[in-house]
Amino acid sequence: MKKLAEEARAIEQQKTTVEIRIAQIEFEKKRAQDNIERNQAEEEKLRQEIELLNSEIQTLTPAVAAMERKQAEAEQQVGAAMSEVETMDALWNEYSSIANEAHLSVLALKSEERSIVQEKEYTASTCQAVAAAFDQRTEEIFKAKEDIGTIAADLEAIAVTLREAQQEYDGILEQKKTVDREFSLKRGQIHEIELKLKDERLKQEGSLKSAHDLEIKIQELTMKAENLKARAKDDFDIEITPKEFPDANEYDFTAAREEVRTLKEKVNVLGAVNFAAFDEYKSEKERLDFMSAQRDDLEQSEKTVLETIEEINSTAQKQFLQTFELIRENFITTFKSLFDEGDECDLRLDAEELDPLEARIEIIAKPRGKRPTSIDLLSGGEKTLTAIALLFAIYLVKPSPFCILDEVDAPLDDSNIDRFARILKKFSDNTQFVVVTHNKRSMEATNAMYGVTMEEEGVSKLVSVRFNEVEKN
Known part of the structure; x- marks a missing residue:
């Protein structure tokens, strides 16, 4: 042997x-x-x-x-x-x-050449079909990019509106502070005016009291005058009689003189009178009413802006929580399909943060037999599968016709490669996956494989194989 x-x-x-x-x-x-x-x-x-x-x-x-x-x-x-x-x-x-x-060998090679030519023709037709599909997909991608650009422009417009509202809100706050300062200043001025009015009232009361005292004094002087007349009559035998005037009965000169003297005394007591005080008070009152109306308007504007910001935050939080819940459900399903049904996983928001938009997201992954306190304690393959599960969970919320994966299977072993291939086949009904890989098991699971070779130095050549067609042949 x-x-x-x-x-x-x-x-x-x-x-x-x-x-x-x-x-x-x-x-x-x-x-x-x-x-x-x-x-x-x-x-x-x-x-x-x-x-x-x-x-x-x-x-x-x-x-x-x-x-x-x-x-x-x-x-x-x-x-x-x-x-x-x-x-x-x-x-x-x-x-x-x-x-x-070597003729027989040449004939065999020619027959093989004919088969290669036939396969080349079939490959050319397949390439044409793929090119047509690629053009269609390219057009769809272009339309999707236009939609994305439109959405991005809308988001930018919303962000600009929000910034303008914030700037307007800041300006309103600044105006409110200015109005508050002016209001405080006018209130102080009004207080000073009220104090002056109070002083004037006190002075008026004092004047009234002085007038009453003067009336008593007039009565006393009148009595003294009568006494003097009586003494003149008794002592000097002189009759003192007042001179009669035509209008003496109508006009009281004594009272007038006393009134003039009294008024002069009051004027002297009061000092210089500010006749423009009432006009100033009226002007300041109108200014105060105008400032109060502006303050009320600013407070209403502030309230409206705060309500708008609250509504935007509420809508964003609501949509975020809805999308987060969908991603969480998809993550649990995809994670169990990549691992085992008994494995645990979850996505949680930080409970200490009141605003869900600012909260930290905690990724929990616990394969069977392991209880890691952090995802960093998992192996490289487990981290990769967890990342793939999260990627497809987000992808399922809004899928696209194309998905490109660049060597995501590099850290995976053969068993995990099979799981990865199964989930790609599961989602390939609605999405066309383009996978860049060097793993043979990943290549075996594909429907078509494209490679670049260099038969001659400096000349690259594209080689493609469709495994389903090869199986039929």
């Missing part, structure tokens, strides 16, 4: 040597044919040149010598070409015997 195995290996080596020799002969045969065809073309060309020269000799006598030299050179070239042709014929005769022996 050992001897037979050695003989078989020797035959295989001889077969390999013969195949290499056949390939060399085919190459040399092709090169010889190319040289023969090239020499024949040159010979034909030289013959045509000779005929052209002969015709030119008859018409161009002065250039006969030059033409003869060219003819001699052409004949030399023809002779060299003929010698080269003879050499090629000798090589052809030498290789013909070897080529006949």
Whole structure:
């Protein structure tokens, strides 16, 4: 048996040597044919040149010598070409015997070539179909990008509106502070005016009291005057009588003089009177009413802006919580499909943060048999599968027709690669996945594989294989 195995290996080596020799002969045969065809073309060309020269000799006598030299050179070239042709014929005769022996192998290669040509034609038609589908998908992607651009523009407009509202709110707050300061200033001025009015009232009361005292004093003086009249009558026998005036009965000069004196005293007591105080009070009152109306308007505007911000925050929180709940449910389902049904996973918001938009998201992943306190304690493959589960959970909320994955399976072992392939097949009904990978098991799970090879240096070539078509064939 050992001897037979050695003989078989020797035959295989001889077969390999013969195949290499056949390939060399085919190459040399092709090169010889190319040289023969090239020499024949040159010979034909030289013959045509000779005929052209002969015709030119008859018409161009002065250039006969030059033409003869060219003819001699052409004949030399023809002779060299003929010698080269003879050499090629000798090589052809030498290789013909070897080529006949390899004829059967050539026929087999030609049949394989025909099959390759057929496969190439099929691949070309498939590439056309893929190109059409790619163009369609490209158009859909372009439309999706336009939609994304529109949504981004809307979001930018909302953000600009929100910033403008915030700026308006800040301006309103600043105006409110200014109005509050003016209001406080006017309130102080009004307080000062009220104090002045109070002082004036006190002065008026004092004036009234002074008038009452003066009336008592007038009565006392009147009594004194009567006493003086009586004393004048008694002591000096003089009758003191007041002089009568035509309007004496209508006008009381004494009272008038007393009133004038009293008023002068009151004026002296009051001092300088500010006759513009009432007008100033009225003007300041109108200014206070205007400032109060502005303050009320600013407070209403502030209230409206705060209500708008509250509504925006409420809507954003509501949509975020709804989307987060959908992602959480998809994450649990996808995680269990990648791991086992008994494994635990969850997405939680930080309970200490009141605003869910600012809350930290905690990712919990506990494969069976492990109780890690943090996701950082998982292995590299488990972290990758958890990330894939979260990626598909987010993707399921708003799927797209195309999904490109760049070497996401690099940290996975063979068993996890199979799980990854299963979930791709599960979602491939509605989405076309483009996976960049170097893993053989991932390649086996695909429907079509595209590779780039370089048969010649500096020339890249795209090679594609559709496994479902290969299985049918």
